[in-house]
Amino acid sequence: MRFDVVTLFPEMFGVVRDLGVTGRAHAQGRWSLHAWNPRDFTHDVHRTVDDRPYGGGPGMVMMAGPLEAAVNAAQEARAAQGLGRAPVALLAPVGRRYDQAGAESLAAGDGIILICGRYEGVDQRFIDRCVTQEISLGDFVLSGGEIAALAVIDAAVRLLPGVLNDGDSALQDSFNDTLSGLLDSPHYTRPEVYEGEPVPAALLSGHHANIARWRRERSLALTVARRPELIESARARGWLDKADERYLAELTGTWDPASETPRRKRKPARPAKASDAS
Ligand SMILES: C[S@@+](CC[C@H](N)C(=O)[O-])C[C@H]1O[C@@H](n2cnc3c(N)ncnc32)[C@H](O)[C@@H]1O
Numbered sequence: 396m397r398f399d400v401v402t403l404f405p406e407m408f409g410v411v412r413d414l415g416v417t418g419r420a421h422a423q424g425r426w427s428l429h430a431w432n433p434r435d436f437t438h439d440v441h442r443t444v445d446d447r448p449y450g451g452g453p454g455m456v457m458m459a460g461p462l463e464a465a466v467n468a469a470q471e472a473r474a475a476q477g478l479g480r481a482p483v484a485l486l487a488p489v490g491r492r493y494d495q496a497g498a499e500s501l502a503a504g505d506g507i508i509l510i511c512g513r514y515e516g517v518d519q520r521f522i523d524r525c526v527t528q529e530i531s532l533g534d535f536v537l538s539g540g541e542i543a544a545l546a547v548i549d550a551a552v553r554l555l556p557g558v559l560n561d562g563d564s565a566l567q568d569s570f571n572d573t574l575s576g577l578l579d580s581p582h583y584t585r586p587e588v589y590e591g592e593p594v595p596a597a598l599l600s601g602h603h604a605n606i607a608r609w610r611r612e613r614s615l616a617l618t619v620a621r622r623p624e625l626i627e628s629a630r631a632r633g634w635l636d637k638a639d640e641r642y643l644a645e646l647t648g649t650w651d652p653a654s655e656t657p658r659r660k661r662k663p664a665r666p667a668k669a670s671d672a673s
Contacts, residue, residue: 401508407541445457449497462518463525501547502552512540
């Protein structure tokens with residue numbers, strides 16, 4: 396898999412290229428990273444890549460020309476390597492939020508060209524001509540797209556076959572289908588008692604089914620408290636079994652022991668109509 400990054404700060408990408416899990420995978424040749432500096436595609440002595448915004452206002456805007464030339468160079472380098480044209484993604488707060496499904500779909504392809512904006516953003520004509528998708532890291536504004544691009548690359552690379560030491564460990568992570576798309580359960584390691592706090596007894600029992608049930612219930616409890624929409628989505632996909640539904644209903648006090656099912660929510664009372672008064 397090949398990542399091409401268009402950035403004014405290529406040195407920032409040493410973080411994923413050289414360190415940790417992604418660094419090891421890079422050294423093993425499982426993925427490659429190529430940085431393109433738009434300044435190398437300028438034609439003036441100052442290597443200008445930005446200018447004032449038309450219409451006035453604060454800040455500067457990245458010019459279309461150097462960005463488009465950098466993208467073309469990246470596509471040509473990919474073609475020379477026998478790869479097809481890559482999608483071109485601009486990191487932008489106005490983009491679609493990056494998530495685990497996005498990382499999975501990226502990991503299934505052969506790479507992408509990531510454009511890191513700076514200043515107030517990039518000339519819209521570059522976006523219209525060259526960009527196939529806009530990706531946001533979340534509802535906040537960074538100083539530049541590099542940190543967002545690093546997150547995009549890291550989340551995708553760790554899903555590539557053979558990248559994680561324990562091949563199963565990505566399957567146990569939050570949002571994974573194997574975990575029904577729920578949040579991960581808490582983790583503990585030695586010492587068995589830390590500052591008076593013991594490890595939960597279920598994890599010390601050695602009883603695999605009990606440990607699995609404990610983890611599942613912690614996942615359900617955490618997810619219902621923090622990300623209830625993930626519970627709804629797991630339910631809609633048929634990923635919650637009877638034991639899960641019972642646990643969730645017990646948590647919310649809606650378990651009906653007589654019928655052994657969650658009590659149905661009462662329908663809200665019909666709003667009174669004017670005609671009811673007569
Ligand atoms: C200061 S920001 C520009 C913000 C832009 N004026 C706006 O309000 O949408 C500079 C660059 O940082 C990157 N960036 C900032 N926040 C981001 C986010 N949440 N996700 C992805 N990229 C982001 C984009 O590449 C953007 O062009």
